[in-house]
Amino acid sequence: DQQVKQNSPSLSVQEGRISILNCDYTNSMFDYFLWYKKYPAEGPTFLISISSIKDKNEDGRFTVFLNKSAKHLSLHIVPSQPGDSAVYFCAAYYSVGNEKLTFGTGTRLTIIP
Amino acid sequence: GAVVSQHPSWVICKSGTSVKIECRSLDFQATTMFWYRQFPKQSLMLMATSNEGSKATYEQGVEKDKFLINHASLTLSTLTVTSAHPEDSSFYICSVMLGRNTGELFFGEGSRLTVL
Numbered sequence: 001d002q003q004v005k006q007n008s009p010s011l012s013v014q015e016g017r018i019s020i021l022n023c024d025y026t027n028s029m030f031d032y033f034l035w036y037k038k039y040p041a042e043g044p045t046f047l048i049s050i051s052s053i054k055d056k057n058e059d060g061r062f063t064v065f066l067n068k069s070a071k072h073l074s075l076h077i078v079p080s081q082p083g084d085s086a087v088y089f090c091a092a093y094y095s096v097g098n099e100k101l102t103f104g105t106g107t108r109l110t111i112i113p
Numbered sequence: 114g115a116v117v118s119q120h121p122s123w124v125i126c127k128s129g130t131s132v133k134i135e136c137r138s139l140d141f142q143a144t145t146m147f148w149y150r151q152f153p154k155q156s157l158m159l160m161a162t163s164n165e166g167s168k169a170t171y172e173q174g175v176e177k178d179k180f181l182i183n184h185a186s187l188t189l190s191t192l193t194v195t196s197a198h199p200e201d202s203s204f205y206i207c208s209v210m211l212g213r214n215t216g217e218l219f220f221g222e223g224s225r226l227t228v229l
Contacts, residue, residue, distance in 0.1 A: 032214075043208070043221050
């Protein structure tokens with residue numbers, strides 16, 4: 001049972017444009033959502049997170065939006081830069097649970113110069 | 114600076130041998146560390162939760178005798194792949210949780226294991 005889903009395995013965006021990565025979840029008990037970025041042969045790095053009590057969190061070029069009623073979140077990157085090309089993982093966390101992050105399957109973002 | 118360091122970053126071994134991967138928490142005492150595995154073009158799969166001073170908690174489907182985890186101190190956890198076979202070839206990554214309230218994990222650099 002995939003509790004966190006990223007339905008787009010890949011996405012290509014022109015440099016300078018907006019990149020939108022989507023993530024859906026099924027467990028309404030999740031209270032934190034995180035995005036990680038991963039380059040090949042490296043460990044994932046934390047990008048941005050959002051609490052379930054918020055609907056938006058912004059950090060520089062990165063903004064995460066949360067729609068609890070739809071159980072959907074998205075990561076917006078604007079403007080997109082070549083260095084943003086990587087695999088992005090969405091993750092969900094239940095803070096009163098078993099301390100485990102549940103990851104999505106990832107979306108490979110390619111920024112076209 | 115880095116919070117978690119893994120060693121080795123890559124290793125090639127012959128089938129049947131055992132390989133040990135170290136995960137060190139730098140300037141951070143980690144009672145719990147998490148070991149993940151990533152297959153090519155696939156998601157991060159949690160293998161086990163390493164608990165300092167006690168047995169690791171393995172996820173369903175992960176062979177305990179195959180993947181030995183030892184967490185002898187607050188700064189070191191080791192994963193030993195015993196009697197490695199080509200299907201064990203993968204990218205292994207350890208992590209520590211910086212805050213239980215938010216679930217933020219800090220990952221190591223990862224270790225690429227290739228079994229010939």
